[in-house]
Amino acid sequence: xxxxxxxxxxxxxxxxxxxxxxxxxxxxxxxxxxxxxxxxxxxxxxxxxxxxxxxxxxxxxxxxxxxxxxxxxxxxxxxxxxxxxxxxxxxxxxxxxxxxxxxxxxxxxxx
Amino acid sequence: xxxxxxxxxxxxxxxxxxxxxxxxxxxxxxxxxxxxxxxxxxxxxxxxxxxxxxxxxxxxxxxxxxxxxxxxxxxxxxxxxxxxxxxxxxxxxxxxxxxxxxxxxxxxxxxxxxxxx
Numbered sequence: 001x002x003x004x005x006x007x008x009x010x011x012x013x014x015x016x017x018x019x020x021x022x023x024x025x026x027x028x029x030x031x032x033x034x035x036x037x038x039x040x041x042x043x044x045x046x047x048x049x050x051x052x053x054x055x056x057x058x059x060x061x062x063x064x065x066x067x068x069x070x071x072x073x074x075x076x077x078x079x080x081x082x083x084x085x086x087x088x089x090x091x092x093x094x095x096x097x098x099x100x101x102x103x104x105x106x107x108x109x110x111x
Numbered sequence: 112x113x114x115x116x117x118x119x120x121x122x123x124x125x126x127x128x129x130x131x132x133x134x135x136x137x138x139x140x141x142x143x144x145x146x147x148x149x150x151x152x153x154x155x156x157x158x159x160x161x162x163x164x165x166x167x168x169x170x171x172x173x174x175x176x177x178x179x180x181x182x183x184x185x186x187x188x189x190x191x192x193x194x195x196x197x198x199x200x201x202x203x204x205x206x207x208x209x210x211x212x213x214x215x216x217x218x219x220x221x222x223x224x225x226x227x228x
Contacts, residue, residue, distance in 0.1 A: 042222070043221040043222050044219040089153065
């Protein structure tokens with residue numbers, strides 16, 4: 001059974017800092033991996049989708065990488081801002097034909 | 112273009128009551144999903160649909176039923192609500208990917224917060 005782990009569960013950084021969020025998964029036979037952002041009391045917003053054949057995807061200040069063989073993905077946020085404060089979730093789509101989610105990293109960017 | 116919408120936003124039920132949650136999308140997506148989110152457990156898939164008239168079970172389907180009579184709508188039903196079904200429910204939709212049965216980027220609704228007393 002696919003398991004997705006995100007460490008740390010919570011992270012607090014000062015504004016302007018570059019940071020990395022980690023995601024690991026147990027079954028490397030994935031089709032794609034998706035990073036989401038969730039604001040308190042809100043739904044999920046898709047940030048980046050990486051297909052299994054890709055190594056990374058970039059959108060603005062965000063860069064997501066994927067290493068299938070080691071079962072790892074990272075989300076890099078450059079020049080963090082207070083508006084980046086949210087919970088970040090990663091999810092993988094694998095052989096079970098279902099998205100399996102991690103429990104998220106709660107990020108706080110301090111002004 | 113409203114994206115994915117969910118009705119209602121909040122609901123309180125008593126044990127044994129029934130209700131239906133409605134999800135609607137205006138992006139002409141083939142695939143639709145229902146998830147529940149519980150504290151510390153991430154999101155778990157309840158049921159999904161790969162097209163009008165088709166549904167399939169996800170990871171936690173017990174106690175729920177679904178219907179996809181129209182492409183744009185996906186209904187989640189609770190026939191006899193239990194306190195264990197207290198959760199936040201999210202609907203999502205996606206286009207199919209070039210690989211059959213594989214999810215493309217999923218777009219989520221704002222959620223329905225359900226409390227069962």
